[in-house]
Amino acid sequence: MAGATRPERPISPHVQVWRWHVTMLTSILHRFTGVALYGAALGLALWLMAAAAGPEIFGPLAELLHTPLGQIALYLIVAAAAFHLANGIRHLVFDTGAGLTPTDAETSAWFAILFAIAAPAGLWALVTFGG
Amino acid sequence: MAGPKNTMRTSLGRVRNHGAAGEGTSHFIAQRASAIALVLLMPWFIVSVALSLKGGNYLGVIDFLTQPVNAVGVILLIATGFYHMHIGMQEVINDYIARPFTKVLLLVLNTFALLALGVGAVFAVLMVNFGV
Numbered sequence: 288m289a290g291a292t293r294p295e296r297p298i299s300p301h302v303q304v305w306r307w308h309v310t311m312l313t314s315i316l317h318r319f320t321g322v323a324l325y326g327a328a329l330g331l332a333l334w335l336m337a338a339a340a341g342p343e344i345f346g347p348l349a350e351l352l353h354t355p356l357g358q359i360a361l362y363l364i365v366a367a368a369a370f371h372l373a374n375g376i377r378h379l380v381f382d383t384g385a386g387l388t389p390t391d392a393e394t395s396a397w398f399a400i401l402f403a404i405a406a407p408a409g410l411w412a413l414v415t416f417g418g
Numbered sequence: 419m420a421g422p423k424n425t426m427r428t429s430l431g432r433v434r435n436h437g438a439a440g441e442g443t444s445h446f447i448a449q450r451a452s453a454i455a456l457v458l459l460m461p462w463f464i465v466s467v468a469l470s471l472k473g474g475n476y477l478g479v480i481d482f483l484t485q486p487v488n489a490v491g492v493i494l495l496i497a498t499g500f501y502h503m504h505i506g507m508q509e510v511i512n513d514y515i516a517r518p519f520t521k522v523l524l525l526v527l528n529t530f531a532l533l534a535l536g537v538g539a540v541f542a543v544l545m546v547n548f549g550v
Contacts, residue, residue: 322510325503329531332496332539338483339542342476349475368464375453382450414468 310389313396317374320367327364362407370403445505452502459495466491483546493540500536504528 305311337345351357377395380386386395425432466488471478482488507528515521 318510321503321506325507328499328503329535332535332542335483335492335496335539335542338476338479339545345476345479365464365468368460372457372460376457379450379453379457410465410468417469 308393309396309400310392313374313377313399316370316400317378320371320374323367324364324371327367362411365407365410366403369406370399373399373402445509449502449505452498452505455494455498456502459491459498462491463495480546483543489543489547492543496536496539496543500532504532 334348337348352361374396377386377399380395381392386392467482470482483492508525511521511524511528515524
């Protein structure tokens, strides 16, 4: 096609050359939590089917969710859902053209992260200590 | 009708009929519309399941799913959620998988797995309510 030697073209800057921004983290986390929630939702479908199948199939699944590992998994799923929810609302606002200045976008990014930390803790407290 | 002189597409692009897939906008809108529904459905489900099941034993789950409002809510959550997941995962596959065979395989798997488990989950809610 072109010449025998590769022309010295500038290459596109890759991830590691950028100064870290919190908006980078929320962008990566949105996709990561989306994929994680995909797995969790498939688990929810299996959980519903197990409930329809009867106690002898549902029982072992419920026991698995009661083990420390199962409880940690549920806690992390709630955290992922809280983040994807808060950051998803953030993106719906972005779609209207609002909140896109660096200051606004960084403030809302921190809000989404704080919500993802606070929401599962709050729900856990409500379930454990609530009426 | 726009003649060749009135279009901004190149002749090669017209012949191959590639370029813009012509379906990006509907994907964009569908993803946002399902997202808006899920803003309500997803927190409702997590909070009400966490509060009303607590122990998560079999009879508690059956009690929860036989409340009409809960049954409708869970079916809506599964339908809307799986639709949203389908679009999202399709985007991820298109972004990261370059090999055509692997890409098509995963795209088909994405559709089949979600349809199978989604229909299975909805049927499970109906079965709990209307018996075998």
